[in-house]
Amino acid sequence: MNDQHFTIEKITGDLTRHIRLNxxxxxxxxxxxxxxxxxxxxxxxxxxxxxxxxxxxxxxxWGMYITNFVFFVxxxxxxxxxxxxxxxxxxxxINPLARIAEIIAVGFAxxxxxxxxxxxxxxxxxxxxxxxxxxxxxxxxxxTVVTTYLVLSLLLYFxxxxxxxxxxxxxxxxxxxxLKPIYKILSLNWANNPEQxxxxxxxxxxxxxLLIPAALSIHTVTAWLFAVTLRxxxxxxxxGPYFVAGAFVAGCAAVIIAMYFFRYNYKLQDYITERHFNxxxxxxxxxxFIYLYFNFNEFLVPGYKLKRGDxxxxxxxxxxxxxxxxxxxxxxxxxxxxxxxxxxxxxxxLPLMIISVAVLIGAWLKRYIIVVPTQEHPFLxxxxxxxxFQIYTPTLTEIGITLFSFFLxxxxxxxxxxxxxxxxxxETAKENGIEEGEMK
Amino acid sequence: MDTNSTYDPNSNxxxxxxxxxxxxxxxxxxxxxLLGAGAVTGAAALYSGHLFEEKKEKSGESKVLLTQDNKxxxxxxxxxxxxxxxxxxxxQERGREGIPGKRWVMVVDLAxxxxxxxxxxxxxxxxxxxxxxxxxxxxxxxxxxxxAPYNMPRNCQHCDNPxxxxxxxxxxxxxxxxxxxxxxxxRCIGCRFCIxxxxxSARIFNWVEPRDADKYKDQPYNVELNVPQKKGTVSKCLFxxxxxxxxxxxxxxxxxxxxxxxxxxxxxDAVTNGTTKETVQLSALLRxxxxxxxxxxxxxxxxxxxxxxxxxxxxFEPAKDEQFSKS
Numbered sequence: 001m002n003d004q005h006f007t008i009e010k011i012t013g014d015l016t017r018h019i020r021l022n023x024x025x026x027x028x029x030x031x032x033x034x035x036x037x038x039x040x041x042x043x044x045x046x047x048x049x050x051x052x053x054x055x056x057x058x059x060x061x062w063g064m065y066i067t068n069f070v071f072f073v074x075x076x077x078x079x080x081x082x083x084x085x086x087x088x089x090x091x092x093x094i095n096p097l098a099r100i101a102e103i104i105a106v107g108f109a110x111x112x113x114x115x116x117x118x119x120x121x122x123x124x125x126x127x128x129x130x131x132x133x134x135x136x137x138x139x140x141x142x143x144t145v146v147t148t149y150l151v152l153s154l155l156l157y158f159x160x161x162x163x164x165x166x167x168x169x170x171x172x173x174x175x176x177x178x179l180k181p182i183y184k185i186l187s188l189n190w191a192n193n194p195e196q197x198x199x200x201x202x203x204x205x206x207x208x209x210l211l212i213p214a215a216l217s218i219h220t221v222t223a224w225l226f227a228v229t230l231r232x233x234x235x236x237x238x239x240g241p242y243f244v245a246g247a248f249v250a251g252c253a254a255v256i257i258a259m260y261f262f263r264y265n266y267k268l269q270d271y272i273t274e275r276h277f278n279x280x281x282x283x284x285x286x287x288x289f290i291y292l293y294f295n296f297n298e299f300l301v302p303g304y305k306l307k308r309g310d311x312x313x314x315x316x317x318x319x320x321x322x323x324x325x326x327x328x329x330x331x332x333x334x335x336x337x338x339x340x341x342x343x344x345x346x347x348x349x350l351p352l353m354i355i356s357v358a359v360l361i362g363a364w365l366k367r368y369i370i371v372v373p374t375q376e377h378p379f380l381x382x383x384x385x386x387x388x389f390q391i392y393t394p395t396l397t398e399i400g401i402t403l404f405s406f407f408l409x410x411x412x413x414x415x416x417x418x419x420x421x422x423x424x425x426x427e428t429a430k431e432n433g434i435e436e437g438e439m440k
Numbered sequence: 441m442d443t444n445s446t447y448d449p450n451s452n453x454x455x456x457x458x459x460x461x462x463x464x465x466x467x468x469x470x471x472x473x474l475l476g477a478g479a480v481t482g483a484a485a486l487y488s489g490h491l492f493e494e495k496k497e498k499s500g501e502s503k504v505l506l507t508q509d510n511k512x513x514x515x516x517x518x519x520x521x522x523x524x525x526x527x528x529x530x531x532q533e534r535g536r537e538g539i540p541g542k543r544w545v546m547v548v549d550l551a552x553x554x555x556x557x558x559x560x561x562x563x564x565x566x567x568x569x570x571x572x573x574x575x576x577x578x579x580x581x582x583x584x585x586x587x588a589p590y591n592m593p594r595n596c597q598h599c600d601n602p603x604x605x606x607x608x609x610x611x612x613x614x615x616x617x618x619x620x621x622x623x624x625x626x627r628c629i630g631c632r633f634c635i636x637x638x639x640x641s642a643r644i645f646n647w648v649e650p651r652d653a654d655k656y657k658d659q660p661y662n663v664e665l666n667v668p669q670k671k672g673t674v675s676k677c678l679f680x681x682x683x684x685x686x687x688x689x690x691x692x693x694x695x696x697x698x699x700x701x702x703x704x705x706x707x708x709d710a711v712t713n714g715t716t717k718e719t720v721q722l723s724a725l726l727r728x729x730x731x732x733x734x735x736x737x738x739x740x741x742x743x744x745x746x747x748x749x750x751x752x753x754x755x756f757e758p759a760k761d762e763q764f765s766k767s
Contacts, residue, residue, distance in 0.1 A: 134609060383580065
């Protein structure tokens with residue numbers, strides 16, 4: 001990066017080069033749309049025939065959908081860690097990654113809100129939550145904080161991008177014609193006045209500070225959906241921080257995967273460098289360590305006492321029906337990534353991306369074994385019920401509906417990254433010693 | 441229609457006589473005419489009334505209806521007025537309020553239960569449930585490998601500190617002043633948080649269209665009976681709130697052939713056995729027989745008491761179709 005000479009023209013050109021419609025993009029979007037349509041058909045079946053089309057029954061009444069909801073809320077939390085926590089303490093290397101983190105935050109938080117509707121038996125009564133809402137229910141807290149977090153994240157995605165939009169509008173040569181008026185409108189007449197920049201800087205700073213409690217709340221409250229119940233395995237006082245720690249693991253992995261694909265597809269090698277992968281790799285290892293610590297806590301303490309319900313739960317997890325899943329998640333999604341991530345050679349783009357995929361799959365499955373097992377073992381035995389009431393097996397329809405959320409989040413992330421600069425232009429220019437005057 | 445009430449000729453004559461004697465005859469003739477006209481009108485009215493009555497008698501199909509206070513009345517079809525929505529609103533209103541002055545309580549004598557499951561059948565029939573849907577279920581339990589197995593009916597414990605009510609986001613499930621926890625399936629959004637929160641697994645969900653949904657679809661929704669059941673909503677034991685309003689015992693209590701259930705009002709300190717109809721003192725029954733609550737350590741404060749399976753009336757027989765579960 002230091003060898004080359006960067007001008008504002010080159011930076012703008014490089015960072016807006018991907019903003020055009022090409023064949024690959026059309027194919028990708030067609031694939032996502034087709035996927036979503038198939039999944040929507042699955043959802044229409046659920047609407048018509050009821051939630052009986054899922055594998056859920058009276059005992060395991062929360063399954064894949066809730067797992068997925070927790071996963072999406074978790075992954076969206078990375079916006080707080082990278083932009084807010086690392087940004088506010090002045091760590092510079094995150095600058096080109098901040099917007100990627102915000103894209104992940106916006107996409108995953110928005111889809112999380114939608115995913116939870118898929119789990120409702122009466123989705124047409126969604127408005128009742130606002131009309132008849134009772135504030136002692138953690139669901140109300142969740143609705144409040146997820147909405148707040150989504151709005152904050154959207155603003156944090158948009159505000160720092162205003163100068164970039166103005167610069168791109170003026171300097172980017174190959175910008176699609178139809179996108180230009182959109183850039184013009186969205187850039188809100190930014191003209192690089194010191195006053196304008198001051199307003200943006202100040203607002204972003206306030207948003208970053210507000211983002212921290214909002215983000216902590218969304219996942220803490222999501223953890224409380226379980227922790228406020230009396231069930232073994234959920235009835236835990238560390239569920240809040242345990243979930244938050246796990247969320248950073250999933251979020252780091254998601255950002256690394258996004259970095260990898262943006263870097264290659266959008267030709268951003270000069271801006272998202274191996275150094276960034278190296279640092280993100282270290283961050284991922286750190287987060288995995290913290291999460292591993294919470295895991296020890298969560299299993300060792302009840303395992304020491306072996307209260308009846310906890311004993312049954314732990315037995316199912318460590319050596320029972322969920323053992324294969326449990327150990328794959330703990331080893332493949334946590335311990336191996338930590339060990340491998342300690343080596344500098346592994347913290348290169350491709351190996352790190354592969355590890356991140358494993359971590360992200362592990363993160364999803366981890367939530368599955370948090371949500372499901374305890375419900376198969378309620379305090380009172382399950383008797384006089386058909387077999388499928390006792391053991392939860394997701395159905396194809398249910399998996400299809402769950403897949404919808406993945407297609408949708410990829411759709412949102414693609415739109416946000418394809419039509420707008422992924423790496424901040426003004427920040428990059430400043431870092432390369434380009435005077436503010438040149439940006440006008 | 442009554443001539444006398446609309447026109448009184450006599451009083452007019454008196455007044456006119458006092459005022460003007462000279463015109464009295466003319467007046468008299470006029471009044472006579474009016475009187476005649478009035479009489480004809482009256483007769484016509486009476487006749488039309490008679491015709492109306494006659495018509496009513498002829499066309500009248502009498503229908504038997506159930507009033508809001510659960511009384512059967514016979515009403516002629518012509519006198520029936522169809523009121524939209526109102527009865528449901530009334531049912532909702534009183535269903536949320538509860539029965540003032542009562543604190544319902546149930547006592548289950550485990551020594552007498554032999555898993556006849558008549559209670560389960562009565563409950564499922566009253567609440568339009570499928571055979572695999574249980575507001576109440578009889579379980580076969582064994583507390584430890586060295587203790588004797590026993591049968592235990594399990595329904596909603598109608599907790600005084602109900603975890604399900606706390607977590608409900610829309611006030612669909614609620615605690616009434618008479619101690620009953622109900623679910624309003626007109627309000628329920630189907631999030632199933634209450635199912636996750638209930639430690640007694642007492643709640644069920646309508647995963648598909650309920651049993652005979654077509655047959656009952658025009659029935660007004662009674663929150664105290666929770667019928668008709670609704671797809672995509674939660675359902676649960678209601679302590680037969682509809683029966684209590686009629687001053688009858690709950691369906692399960694009445695159906696038991698073996699005298700397992702006592703039901704009554706904590707305020708009166710009296711419970712009645714559903715089979716023998718014998719009424720006993722609640723506090724004495726619990727004291728003398730070592731009454732206990734299910735998982736009291738959870739702090740849910742159940743309104744159901746169990747009497748331990750001591751001096752069993754029937755030998756324990758494991759249910760044939762079921763695998764015995766120890767957990």
